[in-house]
Amino acid sequence: GAVVSQHPSRVICKSGTSVKIExxxxxxxxxxxxxxxxxxxxxxMLMATSNEGSKATYEQGVEKDKFLINHASxxxxxxxxxxxxxxxxxxxxxxxxxxxxxxxxxxxxxxxxV
Amino acid sequence: AQSVAQPEDxxxxxxxxxxxxxxxxxxxxxxxxxxxxxxxxxGLQFLLKYITGDNLVKGSYGFEAEFNKSQTSFxxxxxxxxxxxxxxxxCAVRDxxxxxxxxxxxxxxxxxxxx
Numbered sequence: 001g002a003v004v005s006q007h008p009s010r011v012i013c014k015s016g017t018s019v020k021i022e023x024x025x026x027x028x029x030x031x032x033x034x035x036x037x038x039x040x041x042x043x044x045m046l047m048a049t050s051n052e053g054s055k056a057t058y059e060q061g062v063e064k065d066k067f068l069i070n071h072a073s074x075x076x077x078x079x080x081x082x083x084x085x086x087x088x089x090x091x092x093x094x095x096x097x098x099x100x101x102x103x104x105x106x107x108x109x110x111x112x113x114v
Numbered sequence: 115a116q117s118v119a120q121p122e123d124x125x126x127x128x129x130x131x132x133x134x135x136x137x138x139x140x141x142x143x144x145x146x147x148x149x150x151x152x153x154x155x156x157g158l159q160f161l162l163k164y165i166t167g168d169n170l171v172k173g174s175y176g177f178e179a180e181f182n183k184s185q186t187s188f189x190x191x192x193x194x195x196x197x198x199x200x201x202x203x204x205c206a207v208r209d210x211x212x213x214x215x216x217x218x219x220x221x222x223x224x225x226x227x228x229x
Contacts, residue, residue, distance in 0.1 A: 004157070006157065009155075034216060034217075041222075041224075042221070042222070043204065043219045043220060043221045043222050044158075044204070044219045046216055046218075049216060091155070093157050093158070095158075095217075102148075102160055102163065103148070103160070103217055104160070105150075105157035105158040105159075106157050107156055107157045108155065108156060108157045110155060
């Protein structure tokens with residue numbers, strides 16, 4: 001399977017600060033990037049979809065000014081949680097996709113806002 | 115709209131026994147169905163998929179799934195469960211035929227295999 005690197009795997013931050021999560025596709029070009037959020041014992045909820053070089057499309061109910069997505073290259077996308085609050089604590093997972101590839105997933109990032 | 119349902123929150127099975135994790139789907143058009151497994155604090159790992167062809171799909175780690183059009187089901191199966199199979203399993207449907215279309219996930223089923 002394809003190699004996807006998501007970093008960091010865990011992060012603890014203070015309320016009001018911003019956190020950046022990186023997702024890299026190491027052996028294929030990710031034309032599309034999906035960002036998911038997962039609460040404990042729940043399914044993955046799609047937050048946004050981005051295509052390389054374009055603005056992200058956010059799902060209903062997801063604040064685009066709070067969850068900033070950058071997909072400037074075919075191998076790197078970032079999700080920045082701005083002015084984080086405890087309710088933003090969650091497990092975030094990226095899923096890069098290229099043409100003709102299946103869905104691969106990053107290892108996930110456990111964000112805890114204190 | 116495409117959707118999948120996993121009716122069981124948890125499935126318990128003894129090691130060595132066969133296991134089944136259920137999934138039903140609702141799609142307009144051709145179904146593109148997937149199974150993924152998630153271990154604690156990890157991303158999802160692909161197990162298998164049904165796009166077209168044989169109704170019995172074989173995947174990773176000895177898992178297989180049977181596509182049943184009349185029952186709109188895509189149950190995951192394994193003839194002999196291992197303790198290491200204990201994990202969270204997700205059924206998913208792709209929203210359209212394009213490889214870059216988004217996946218829609220079921221609620222997940224926790225599989226617990228007792229030694």
